[in-house]
Amino acid sequence: MAPMRNKWKKTAIQRLPTSGEPFDGPVGSLVWGRIPGQPWWPGITVDGQDCGMPDISSDHKWVFWLEDRRVSKVQSKWVQHFKDRYSLYFDSTRKGKIYESAVVQAIKVYAKHLGHESGKWTNKQALKWADGGFQQNGVRKVEGVTPVPLSHVIQDDLQLIRKCVERSKQNNGSSPIKNSVQHGKQNNEPSRKRRSSISSVSELKTDVQYDDLAKVKSGEMSIRRLCLGCKSAEVKIVGEHPYFEGSLCKICMEALKKHCFEFGDDGIHTHCAICSRAGRVYVCDRPGCCKVYCTPCIEVLAAEGAKMLIEKMQPWQCFLCSDVRPTVNGIITPRHESVILSRITALFSLDKIPLFCGDDLPLSEDGLPLVSSNRKNGLRVLSLFDGISTGLFALDKLQIEVEKYYASEVDGDAINVSKLNFKDKIEYVGPVETLNLRKLKALGRIDLLLGGSPCTELSLANPVRKGLFDTDASGSLFFEYFRVLVTLRMLQGNCMYWLFENTAAMPCSMKATISRYLGRNPTVFDAAWLSAQHRTRLFWGNIPGWGKKVAKCNVKLDDCLIPGLNRIAAVDMIRTVTTNSNSLRQVACLMDCKVLLRRLESISPK
Numbered sequence: 001m002a003p004m005r006n007k008w009k010k011t012a013i014q015r016l017p018t019s020g021e022p023f024d025g026p027v028g029s030l031v032w033g034r035i036p037g038q039p040w041w042p043g044i045t046v047d048g049q050d051c052g053m054p055d056i057s058s059d060h061k062w063v064f065w066l067e068d069r070r071v072s073k074v075q076s077k078w079v080q081h082f083k084d085r086y087s088l089y090f091d092s093t094r095k096g097k098i099y100e101s102a103v104v105q106a107i108k109v110y111a112k113h114l115g116h117e118s119g120k121w122t123n124k125q126a127l128k129w130a131d132g133g134f135q136q137n138g139v140r141k142v143e144g145v146t147p148v149p150l151s152h153v154i155q156d157d158l159q160l161i162r163k164c165v166e167r168s169k170q171n172n173g174s175s176p177i178k179n180s181v182q183h184g185k186q187n188n189e190p191s192r193k194r195r196s197s198i199s200s201v202s203e204l205k206t207d208v209q210y211d212d213l214a215k216v217k218s219g220e221m222s223i224r225r226l227c228l229g230c231k232s233a234e235v236k237i238v239g240e241h242p243y244f245e246g247s248l249c250k251i252c253m254e255a256l257k258k259h260c261f262e263f264g265d266d267g268i269h270t271h272c273a274i275c276s277r278a279g280r281v282y283v284c285d286r287p288g289c290c291k292v293y294c295t296p297c298i299e300v301l302a303a304e305g306a307k308m309l310i311e312k313m314q315p316w317q318c319f320l321c322s323d324v325r326p327t328v329n330g331i332i333t334p335r336h337e338s339v340i341l342s343r344i345t346a347l348f349s350l351d352k353i354p355l356f357c358g359d360d361l362p363l364s365e366d367g368l369p370l371v372s373s374n375r376k377n378g379l380r381v382l383s384l385f386d387g388i389s390t391g392l393f394a395l396d397k398l399q400i401e402v403e404k405y406y407a408s409e410v411d412g413d414a415i416n417v418s419k420l421n422f423k424d425k426i427e428y429v430g431p432v433e434t435l436n437l438r439k440l441k442a443l444g445r446i447d448l449l450l451g452g453s454p455c456t457e458l459s460l461a462n463p464v465r466k467g468l469f470d471t472d473a474s475g476s477l478f479f480e481y482f483r484v485l486v487t488l489r490m491l492q493g494n495c496m497y498w499l500f501e502n503t504a505a506m507p508c509s510m511k512a513t514i515s516r517y518l519g520r521n522p523t524v525f526d527a528a529w530l531s532a533q534h535r536t537r538l539f540w541g542n543i544p545g546w547g548k549k550v551a552k553c554n555v556k557l558d559d560c561l562i563p564g565l566n567r568i569a570a571v572d573m574i575r576t577v578t579t580n581s582n583s584l585r586q587v588a589c590l591m592d593c594k595v596l597l598r599r600l601e602s603i604s605p606k
Contacts, residue, residue, distance in 0.1 A: 027147060030043075030044055030110050044109075046071065052163070056073060060075055061073075061075075103127075110148065223247075224240070228241050228244060228275060229249065230249060230251070242343035242344050258507065280294065380444065381402060381448045384481055385481075387452075389417075392405050392425065429443070440487050446496060451499070458503060478514060500541065523538070525539055557571060558572075
């Protein structure tokens, strides 16, 4: 039977603009380029000698792709001037942060070329300037197609590519074009095995057998000295890789922290589990696992010939889901599951950040936190953005007595669910924006403040997210939580526990901003450790023992079903379920239903 992956996968058919007249601009021109099977992408024409490539005929150009940081040989008819074709080739509806970053980078480069101080422009400012027709500032007038100066970053990338090509020649004794570049050829690999991300516009393999890799493979050097991200030992190691034996440098560690919880619309990771880079990736077929591995990591770190073996495996279970096989794994050695759990948690330390507003609880003589001296009838809780009152549910499960549970929620359906489950145990206090000093004071003592503001405008999964500071969007509701927290501290003399939660798939800058306001770094928890659903979240708080190692319960979906209803789980674990229907997808061979009804004939009479 043919794979079913494409049966449910919606394919958007877009009519791409056709090519124009062959481009004959000088080297260094800012252009749009395209190779067969790929969309138009911004880049800069470069001299082949600058990146170690041979001279080519006049009907082709070497193009360095912005953000993708690779080089391709492109027919001149598929290369067009960036400014002249901007309105035709730029797709404002296209999702993807890498695509937007590439376009914005090109706009800023061109704006700087025209004399603008574009270095501090935001993405919105850059796109607005381009939509306005690339207006010159009057200081410098540019006519026609002129080369733009290459930044130091681009020059460094070209030198790195040149170095890789030269080493590839030495190792393989053959032309780099034959072995490293595939110009517009379509792969015949199964689509269920490889997924091409938007940055995969070039097939240039820049990761080759470095000397450091050779030493690790021969046993001359420990893999702990090697950064698995940049495949080099000549960088400063800042920590160990959470998933595999090996280490990471500062840049690669930050990339992993940024992308390890980033998912695409299909519920699959967008970046490689090893190096955290986007590109052409292999997708694990094990239900519940959504990790991907890029081609360079498999070609360089896995065993020789592993790529061909992986392509033939149907289904293929990734390096973390299957037993170690020397003929496939090479130097890719997964850590034990319990070690992975603790290392992922350790990625987000709980060290305090100096802040104008302290959050330490007073301690008793025996060193235990002292919340309140007059608490006799249980906790008094205020839950902001309460949803379906999972805070009260968790406290009940922990057998913690609750005297009063105040909730702020605006969704009528969520309120109805809470009332159905908890009857009159919850007292609603209205929208969080209305909780002023007078109302908070009227609530009396609060022992625990809970909250998790909406994550839609913060998540990396939303390419048009507005962030924390847009007051017209839900992301700014974090500051309502912070306002309530500061007000209660003032009223109660800092004697209060608090907990704030949000998505782990948020940009590092937003994570740092929240940490700065709350006065401490977050810790990460995955619902899969305690339930049958993957839902990774960041938690900030001052609860004692926060951040300690959590023992995984290995709960399966079957364990969560109400018995006696003749139902069976089709998978052991489900991915994060959202309002996007694609979040229900597990693997190509399964339909949307994760819980199936047993056939009556298969149920034996008792």
